[in-house]
Amino acid sequence: MWSRIISRLLTSLVVAWASVTAAFLALHALPGRIQDILAGDLEYPGLREAIAAEWGLDRSLPAQYLDFLLRILQGDFGTSYVLRQPVTEVVGSQLMPTVQLALLGGLLAIVIAVALALLTAGRGRISRQIASFLELVFASTPVFWLGILLLMAFSFTLRWFPVSGASGWKSIVLPSLTLALPTAGLLAQVLREAMEKTLDQPFVTTVRSRGVGELVIRARHVLRHALLPAVTLGGWLIGGLLGGAVITEKVFGRPGLGTVTLGAVLTHDVPVVLAVVLLAAFIHVAASTVLDILYLLIDPRLRAQ
Amino acid sequence: MNVQTRPLADLSIALDPQVNPPGAVEPVTTAAVIAPRLLSPGLAISLAFLFVLLLTAAFPRAFTQFDPLIGDYALGLKPPSWEHLFGTDRLGRDVFARTIHGTRYSLLIGLGGMAISLAFGIVLGILAGQRNRFLDEGTSRVFDVLSSFPGVLLAMLVVTFLGQGMLNIAIAVGIAGIPKFGRVIRAQTQLVRDADYVTHAVVYGLGRWQIFFRHVLPNVLVAVPVIATVYIGNTILAVSGLSFLGLGPQPPTPEWGVMLAESRDVLRVAWWPGVFPGLAITLTVIAFTLVGNAIQKRFEGRLA
Numbered sequence: 001m002w003s004r005i006i007s008r009l010l011t012s013l014v015v016a017w018a019s020v021t022a023a024f025l026a027l028h029a030l031p032g033r034i035q036d037i038l039a040g041d042l043e044y045p046g047l048r049e050a051i052a053a054e055w056g057l058d059r060s061l062p063a064q065y066l067d068f069l070l071r072i073l074q075g076d077f078g079t080s081y082v083l084r085q086p087v088t089e090v091v092g093s094q095l096m097p098t099v100q101l102a103l104l105g106g107l108l109a110i111v112i113a114v115a116l117a118l119l120t121a122g123r124g125r126i127s128r129q130i131a132s133f134l135e136l137v138f139a140s141t142p143v144f145w146l147g148i149l150l151l152m153a154f155s156f157t158l159r160w161f162p163v164s165g166a167s168g169w170k171s172i173v174l175p176s177l178t179l180a181l182p183t184a185g186l187l188a189q190v191l192r193e194a195m196e197k198t199l200d201q202p203f204v205t206t207v208r209s210r211g212v213g214e215l216v217i218r219a220r221h222v223l224r225h226a227l228l229p230a231v232t233l234g235g236w237l238i239g240g241l242l243g244g245a246v247i248t249e250k251v252f253g254r255p256g257l258g259t260v261t262l263g264a265v266l267t268h269d270v271p272v273v274l275a276v277v278l279l280a281a282f283i284h285v286a287a288s289t290v291l292d293i294l295y296l297l298i299d300p301r302l303r304a305q
Numbered sequence: 306m307n308v309q310t311r312p313l314a315d316l317s318i319a320l321d322p323q324v325n326p327p328g329a330v331e332p333v334t335t336a337a338v339i340a341p342r343l344l345s346p347g348l349a350i351s352l353a354f355l356f357v358l359l360l361t362a363a364f365p366r367a368f369t370q371f372d373p374l375i376g377d378y379a380l381g382l383k384p385p386s387w388e389h390l391f392g393t394d395r396l397g398r399d400v401f402a403r404t405i406h407g408t409r410y411s412l413l414i415g416l417g418g419m420a421i422s423l424a425f426g427i428v429l430g431i432l433a434g435q436r437n438r439f440l441d442e443g444t445s446r447v448f449d450v451l452s453s454f455p456g457v458l459l460a461m462l463v464v465t466f467l468g469q470g471m472l473n474i475a476i477a478v479g480i481a482g483i484p485k486f487g488r489v490i491r492a493q494t495q496l497v498r499d500a501d502y503v504t505h506a507v508v509y510g511l512g513r514w515q516i517f518f519r520h521v522l523p524n525v526l527v528a529v530p531v532i533a534t535v536y537i538g539n540t541i542l543a544v545s546g547l548s549f550l551g552l553g554p555q556p557p558t559p560e561w562g563v564m565l566a567e568s569r570d571v572l573r574v575a576w577w578p579g580v581f582p583g584l585a586i587t588l589t590v591i592a593f594t595l596v597g598n599a600i601q602k603r604f605e606g607r608l609a
Contacts, residue, residue, distance in 0.1 A: 011449075018450045030466055037466075140590035142542055144549045145565060145583030148572065152580075156573050163573075243457030247546050251569070261458070262550055265465045273465045281453040 005293050012289040017069075019281045023274055024068050028061070038270050042081055054079060077275035082267045087275045090260060098257035101248065102241040104172060105179030109237070112180060113187035117226070118218050121195035131192065138185025143244045147178040147251035164253030175252045179244045183237060190233060194226035201225075231295050235288030242280045348599050351592035358589060362408040371399035373406035373559040382575045392577035394567065396557075403559035404581050410560040411589065414475045414553065415541040419533060421479025422540075426486025431525060433487065434494025445491070448484035456481040456543060464552045474553040478543045482536070489532050490525060497524045531604050534597035538590035545586050561586050 030037055034057055035048040052058060055078070056067050071078070077087035120131035154174060155163045162171050198204065199222055207217050246258030257276055264272035296302050361368055371389075376398030385392040391400035433444035451459070460477035467473040497503060498521060506516045547553050548562025556563055561582040568579035 011446075014446065015449045015453055018446060019453050022450055026462075026466065136591060136594065137587070140538065140542070140594060141587050142545050142549070142562075142565075142583065144546060144562075145579075145586065148565060148569065148579045148583065152572055152576050239452075239455035243455040246457055246461070247550065250550055261461060265461050265552065266469075268465060270465055273462055277454055277458045277462045280455050280458050284455060285453050 001296060004296060008289060008292055008296075012285050016282060016285050019285075020069060020072055020278065021065075023278060024065055027270070027274075037268075039081055047081060051081065072278070077278070078271040080264070080269050080272045082264070082269040083272070087271045090272055091257065091275050091279065094255060094257050094260045097255055098242075098245050098249070101172065101175055101179065101254070101256065102238075102245045104176040105183070105245070105248075106237065106241050108176055108180035109183035109187055109241075112184035113191050113230075114223065116184070116188040117191035117195050118215075118223065121192045121218070121222075121226075122199045131188070135185045135189045135192075138181045139189065140185075141182055143178060143182055143247050144251050146181055147174070147248055150174045150178055151251070171252075171254070175248045175254060178251065179241060179248045183240055183244070187230065187233065187237065191226055191230050194229045195222050198222045198225040228295065228299055231291055231298070234291040235284060238287045239280075239284045242283065347595050351595040354588060354592045355596065358408055358412070358592070361405050362412050365402075365406045365409065368405045369399065369402040371402035373398065373403045374557050382571060382578075384575070385577055391581040392575065394564075394575075394578045395571050398557075400564075400578055400581055403564055404561070404585050406559045407561045407564065407582065407585065410471065410554060410558065411541055411545060411562075411586070414471055414478075414544045414548075414560075415537060417472070417475035418478035418482065418544060419537055419540045421476060422482030422486050422536075423529065423533060425479075425483045427490050427526075427529065429483065430487040430490025431494050431522075433491040434498060434525075436498070441491075444487070448487050451480070452484040454481070457546060460543070460547055461550075461552065464547070469552050469555065471554050474544060474547045477547065477552075478540055481543070482540060485536065486532060489528065493528045494521070494525050497521050500524070528604070531597075531601050534593065534600050536597070538593035538597065541586065541593070542590055 027034060027037065034055060035051045038051050038055070039047055056064055059067075075088060077091070079085070080087050080090055083090055116131055116135070120127050151163065151174065154160045160170075161174050162168075165171055195218070204217060204222060207221055208214075245256070246261060248254070249256045249258035250262060261273060261276045263269070264276070365373075376393060376396045378397050380389075380393050380397040381395050383389055383393045383397075389399050389401065391404060394400055394403070429444050429447065433441050433448075435441065454462070456478075459481045460474065463477035463480060464473055467476065503516060503520055506520050511519070544553065545560075545562035545565075548560050549566045551563075551566060554560045554563055556567060564582040565579060568575075568582070572579050
């Protein structure tokens with residue numbers, strides 16, 4: 001088992017390294033000089049010379065590459081020439097609101113999905129049809145439209161929640177719900193299907209024959225089995241939440257990484273976008289590695305192989 | 306870019322010969338997910354809806370007399386009525402006309418992105434599906450790297466490099482979609498590669514390339530329409546998300562995501578500009594998903 005864990009860790013390191021390399025190559029494969037790409041639409045005397053000096057553009061490509069790798073290892077993503085600030089500061093100051101939103105959204109999605117699956121898996125035809133219809137609708141609804149609908153209903157009509165901003169718990173309710181529902185739809189589909197498969201297993205009959213109540217069977221025995229396939233979706237879930245958070249922030253006018261990134265995309269602020277994208281990739285890779293290893297630890301059947 | 310992607314892992318896991326040895330292929334999971342009973346009436350409605358959608362994309366002017374771009378300021382923000390079925394927006398443009406004209410953009414950008422994902426996904430997937438371990442590892446790591454970037458963010462990076470615009474978001478969504486198609490094609494190639502008829506062809510003494518072009522390739526490509534229909538809905542979702550962010554077509558283009566972004570400013574006083582384009586996206590995605598799942602079900606277990 002240890003060899004599998006180590007090889008999984010090594011693979012992740014390779015992927016992380018390759019994603020940095022891909023970013024470097026993409027930067028150099030673009031037509032035009034790096035100075036012009038990094039400067040975007042900006043134009044002031046000395047800017048291009050400053051960029052050339054910072055990125056070591058007068059040196060050979062391999063030397064630049066090594067330098068790039070080393071800088072990223074040290075957490076230095078360069079300078080935003082638009083904001084005239086180190087990228088790390090820009091990203092660092094906006095990280096928390098997005099992480100909060102993504103975590104809360106993820107948690108909510110899991111709670112909704114588990115509740116839906118627990119209540120409807122293997123039940124009668126009608127409740128399953130309703131559940132699968134709901135899941136399909138949630139999974140097919142664009143995040144931003146859901147946000148707009150929630151805004152209309154709860155902020156403009158009922159006036160329960162603020163329209164935009166990020167002050168107080170009330171302002172995070174609608175954004176996290178917006179982020180959670182589409183994710184919950186997909187998660188519930190997978191979870192319910194896994195639960196239905198598990199409910200057919202002989203051990204469920206055994207537990208049932210001991211007189212254990214239906215809800216306890218589901219919550220304690222079946223759900224645990226069904227969670228395993230859902231764990232493999234964890235990486236996808238985290239990637240989706242990070243991406244969804246960007247859009248959700250735009251809908252609700254919340255400050256955060258999404259707002260910063262979107263601004264950076266529109267002003268061609270390449271260092272900032274690059275940093276956010278690489279950061280998201282690192283988080284994604286790290287999380288899926290942890291989940292994969294957890295999977296090995298949780299499921300004894302996989303260890304034997 | 307997922308914006309949102311479905312649990313893509315499923316299909317490739319279900320088709321992965323290591324998980325499911327050929328011959329014992331489990332029902333492909335995403336298809337079994339939607340209750341089969343939902344399909345029959347749902348499928349008919351979906352097919353009809355998609356047919357109408359294609360018609361509106363091809364002949365938008367047959368469905369509405371109003372111009373999607375020119376409105377009458379005096380008629381701004383009128384609620385839905387018999388004349389203006391979906392009401393009018395801030396500039397007095399007919400929301401129904403704009404929604405109808407928007408079909409073309411969403412479908413075209415979505416299909417464009419899909420074509421890019423498919424082209425690269427097929428080539429890389431077939432390479433990865435070969436017995437050559439080096440090729441497999443190399444290509445699979447390319448998929449890993451591409452899918453390590455959350456879709457929306459990867460697409461945003463592409464747009465930063467290439468600039469805003471319809472073609473560029475199609476490219477962005479297309480690149481982000483390469484790994485999911487590539488992985489399914491890889492699994493499919495492995496299934497076909499190990500199938501009995503290929504072994505027979507080898508025994509029969511056919512050449513390597515002959516076997517590839519006559520037996521392997523056609524049977525790998527059989528899976529393409531299935532995968533494509535299952536995922537086109539997600540591509541459309543992703544595209545609409547990027548347009549909403551302002552990265553794709555620019556106002557006054559009547560694209561659904563762009564229309565919804567514009568509606569955000571008038572939500573306080575008017576609900577209709579913020580409802581109908583979103584409904585169009587959601588219904589389109591649902592219709593494609595249901596049809597895709599139905600096709601996938603038909604092919605289940607017969608893919609090799």
